[in-house]
Amino acid sequence: MTTAVRSLSEADRTVLRAVMDRLVPPIDDLPGAGTMGLGTEVEAMTGQHSSFHLALVGLLDSLAAKGFATLPGPAQDDAIGAFEKAQPVMFDALLEVVYLAYYGDERVHRRIGWPTGALQPRGFDLPPFDEAILDKTRQRQPFWRPVES
Amino acid sequence: MRISWSERPDEALGGNPQLTNAPVDILIIGSGASGGAVAWRLSDAGFSILCLEQGGWQKPEEYSTASASWEFRAASDFSFNPNVRGLPADYPVNDSESDITPLMFNAVGGSTVHWTAHAPRFHPSDFRVKSLDGVADDWPISYADLEPYYDLNDAWMGCSGIAGDPANPPRLPRPMPPLPLGPDGERLARGFDRLGWHWWPSDSYINSTDYRGRAACNNCGPNGLGCVRRAKASTDVTYWPAAIANGVELRTGARVFEITTGADGRATGARYFDADGTVQFQPARAVILAANGIGTPRLMLLSASARHPHGLANSSGLVGRNLMFHPCAIVTGFFDDGIAPTWQGPLGNILLSQEFYETDPSRGFVRGYTYQMNRSTGPARTAAGFTLPPVRWGAAHHADFAMRFGNSTLLAAHGEDLPEAHNRVELDPVLTDSHGIAAPRIFYRLSENSARQMAHAVANAEAVMRAAGAHSVMSTPLLRSAGWHLMGTARMGDDPARSVVDSNGRAHDVDNLYVVDGSAFVTGAAVNPTPTIQAMALRVADHIRTARADLKSR
Numbered sequence: 001m002t003t004a005v006r007s008l009s010e011a012d013r014t015v016l017r018a019v020m021d022r023l024v025p026p027i028d029d030l031p032g033a034g035t036m037g038l039g040t041e042v043e044a045m046t047g048q049h050s051s052f053h054l055a056l057v058g059l060l061d062s063l064a065a066k067g068f069a070t071l072p073g074p075a076q077d078d079a080i081g082a083f084e085k086a087q088p089v090m091f092d093a094l095l096e097v098v099y100l101a102y103y104g105d106e107r108v109h110r111r112i113g114w115p116t117g118a119l120q121p122r123g124f125d126l127p128p129f130d131e132a133i134l135d136k137t138r139q140r141q142p143f144w145r146p147v148e149s
Numbered sequence: 150m151r152i153s154w155s156e157r158p159d160e161a162l163g164g165n166p167q168l169t170n171a172p173v174d175i176l177i178i179g180s181g182a183s184g185g186a187v188a189w190r191l192s193d194a195g196f197s198i199l200c201l202e203q204g205g206w207q208k209p210e211e212y213s214t215a216s217a218s219w220e221f222r223a224a225s226d227f228s229f230n231p232n233v234r235g236l237p238a239d240y241p242v243n244d245s246e247s248d249i250t251p252l253m254f255n256a257v258g259g260s261t262v263h264w265t266a267h268a269p270r271f272h273p274s275d276f277r278v279k280s281l282d283g284v285a286d287d288w289p290i291s292y293a294d295l296e297p298y299y300d301l302n303d304a305w306m307g308c309s310g311i312a313g314d315p316a317n318p319p320r321l322p323r324p325m326p327p328l329p330l331g332p333d334g335e336r337l338a339r340g341f342d343r344l345g346w347h348w349w350p351s352d353s354y355i356n357s358t359d360y361r362g363r364a365a366c367n368n369c370g371p372n373g374l375g376c377v378r379r380a381k382a383s384t385d386v387t388y389w390p391a392a393i394a395n396g397v398e399l400r401t402g403a404r405v406f407e408i409t410t411g412a413d414g415r416a417t418g419a420r421y422f423d424a425d426g427t428v429q430f431q432p433a434r435a436v437i438l439a440a441n442g443i444g445t446p447r448l449m450l451l452s453a454s455a456r457h458p459h460g461l462a463n464s465s466g467l468v469g470r471n472l473m474f475h476p477c478a479i480v481t482g483f484f485d486d487g488i489a490p491t492w493q494g495p496l497g498n499i500l501l502s503q504e505f506y507e508t509d510p511s512r513g514f515v516r517g518y519t520y521q522m523n524r525s526t527g528p529a530r531t532a533a534g535f536t537l538p539p540v541r542w543g544a545a546h547h548a549d550f551a552m553r554f555g556n557s558t559l560l561a562a563h564g565e566d567l568p569e570a571h572n573r574v575e576l577d578p579v580l581t582d583s584h585g586i587a588a589p590r591i592f593y594r595l596s597e598n599s600a601r602q603m604a605h606a607v608a609n610a611e612a613v614m615r616a617a618g619a620h621s622v623m624s625t626p627l628l629r630s631a632g633w634h635l636m637g638t639a640r641m642g643d644d645p646a647r648s649v650v651d652s653n654g655r656a657h658d659v660d661n662l663y664v665v666d667g668s669a670f671v672t673g674a675a676v677n678p679t680p681t682i683q684a685m686a687l688r689v690a691d692h693i694r695t696a697r698a699d700l701k702s703r
Contacts, residue, residue, distance in 0.1 A: 022542070022543060023542040023543065023546070024542065024546055025543065025544065025546065025547070027547045045221055045225075048225065049224075049225040049226075050235075051233070052225075077543055080542075080543075092539060095533070095539055095542060096224060096533040096539070097224075099529050099532035099533050099539070099540070100220060100221050100224060100529045100533070102529075102532075103220070103527075103528035103529035103531075103532055104217070104218065104220065104221065104529055108528070109528070112528060112550075112551075112554060113490070113555070114527070114528050116217065117217050118214065118215050118216050118217050118219065119214040119215075119219060119369040119370060119371070120212075120214045120215045120367075120369055120377040120378065121215075121367070121377070121378075122367075122369070123366075123367025123368050123369040124367070124368040124369065124370070124493035124494065125368070126329035126331045126368050126493060126494050127329060127331075128326070128329055129311075129326055129327040129328065129329055129330055129350065129357075130330075131311070133330065133335060133338055134311075134313075134349075134350075136342045137315065137341075137342070137347060137348060137349060138313065138315075140315040140347060141315060142315045142316075142318075143315060143316060143347070143507070144272050144273065144274070144315075144316055144317055144318060144506075144507065145272065145273065145274040145281065145507045145508075146273065147273040147274055147276070147277050147281070147291070147292070
């Protein structure tokens with residue numbers, strides 16, 4: 001990553017936690033993404049990829065100026081929505097990294113039924129192909145266009 | 150420091166001398182689908198052969214699916230978009246003026262490391278577009294010319310599937326049986342059956358059984374992220390080991406910036422930056438370009454000279470022109486019938502439909518499209534959207550996510566683009582790669598014909614989804630990040646005024662220069678191009694074997 005990484009202040013982290021709680025709110029026994037402590041994961045990921053980092057910094061700077069952390073929930077949603085409208089590409093990148101952090105978490109995996117961990121060497125079992133399913137298509141006459149040599 | 154056709158590295162570098170290597174007979178630029186195939190096919194013919202590849206060898210055991218953070222890697226250093234990856238071997242592509250963003254990978258194996266390994270063939274009609282449908286041009290070769298090479302390539306890459314598809318000419322039994330359809334594939338197949346529309350299991354270069362020392366697929370899912378098991382064919386695990394065993398040298402970390410020519414205009418070799426950044430000159434008796442439909446014209450435009458003032462072998466003005474993609478529409482069906490999670494199994498190699506492949510003027514457009522079923526994916530990629538807009542954030546998030554995750558199947562419609570000269574690759578006037586070499590800039594606008602095609606495809610795909618039992622459907626009429634197939638930019642033809650290479654892939658203007666990648670395509674058909682690219686590369690190799698003994702130094 002060629003862009004210099006800006007270290008987050010405690011104020012930044014407070015805003016990030018609040019933003020993440022609005023983006024992915026609580027469900028069942030899981031709190032919002034920010035309260036789950038996944039801000040550290042977002043920091044780590046954004047530090048590895050410049051477009052994510054720029055998106056995070058852009059959002060934090062925009063929302064900090066509005067006193068985001070002290071706003072009531074609906075007003076926070078309005079502030080996030082305004083940034084989404086003004087900076088759609090940056091917002092989508094930030095949203096992606098928040099989703100990467102949230103849906104990379106084992107607690108979430110348990111809730112949604114996703115098998116945690118690497119996909120390999122585990123894989124999945126599927127029944128082998130059964131030719132009987134081709135019975136109807138096999139009744140079709142060839143319909144590719146022949147061409148003179 | 151920016152290097153373009155008007156500058157010479159030795160001048161730009163202050164006169165630093167370049168190192169010169171021992172000459173070879175044949176120099177191949179690029180080690181992907183076509184580079185691997187042509188290297189192998191020539192490797193026992195008595196030529197000395199060297200391939201220069203700007204990337205490096207991949208380690209399949211380190212591909213992203215071997216780690217729990219595979220979805221983060223798919224979004225960052227293992228994205229299929231070079232502008233997102235930004236790895237040292239990548240070069241940027243200015244796609245700001247393109248409706249479709251090009252996708253590629255620079256490594257031994259090239260984009261076959263990232264591809265999903267769909268392996269359909271062109272139809273015979275795809276080589277006669279002008280004669281049959283009055284648009285574009287005819288190829289100077291036919292399906293019959295390529296058929297033995299399709300068969301050869303299927304055996305080498307390892308094809309799973311089943312013969313008997315009524316939408317295609319008869320072909321040999323497939324080396325391996327089809328990949329599993331899975332419950333989700335069977336569900337969609339029944340949808341096609343209810344409508345009376347064609348479908349067939351996809352030919353895939355993914356092992357359904359152990360094959361030639363490579364394991365069978367274990368259905369982990371995201372096969373566009375490299376294959377840890379080597380079950381998915383890429384040329385680094387198929388053609389290249391055999392080519393190297395026969396004596397071909399593959400030199401990695403070698404970023405070519407010029408195909409050199411002599412006073413007579415013939416190719417004399419290539420100049421490149423080696424892994425240490427030193428400029429090297431590699432002399433050769435012939436050069437074969439295999440750098441994909443953007444990389445090859447870029448290199449040709451970078452190689453202008455007094456004899457080739459508009460770029461190497463570009464007297465026609467067509468180098469870089471007629472860029473074709475496969476416009477791609479995505480229709481996603483959502484189901485609540487309890488069928489097993491829809492992320493199990495290869496992402497994109499299940500079934501296809503060519504019901505609307507051949508031209509039917511009553512549809513309001515010419516040419517046609519292929520449907521290919523794709524599965525859903527992991528949770529983060531699902532939430533980020535993948536081929537859809539992201540899952541909504543906020544109060545609607547969890548319900549929106551639950552509808553999509555593990556409950557969706559999609560149909561990708563690949564339409565046939567028509568060659569249009571204004572769709573093109575040029576050298577960017579500002580943007581460069583990390584060595585200062587001018588980056589490619591692409592200009593591409595979707596044609597009216599393609600737009601009508603995609604609209605037709607979306608409507609019919611929605612019908613298929615509902616016939617299969619989907620409770621709701623979401624459609625993306627044009628997926629911008631779908632530029633996997635790069636074609637047409639050094640087109641083949643008999644007339645030097647209207648083409649760049651002849652029917653044997655040889656440049657009209659330079660008799661010891663060949664193009665073997667998708668740049669040489671005349672038209673793009675409505676299927677994944679790689680089997681056709683590789684068949685053409687094998688055929689060009691056989692032409693060189695039989696007709697170019699003059700290229701042998703010993």
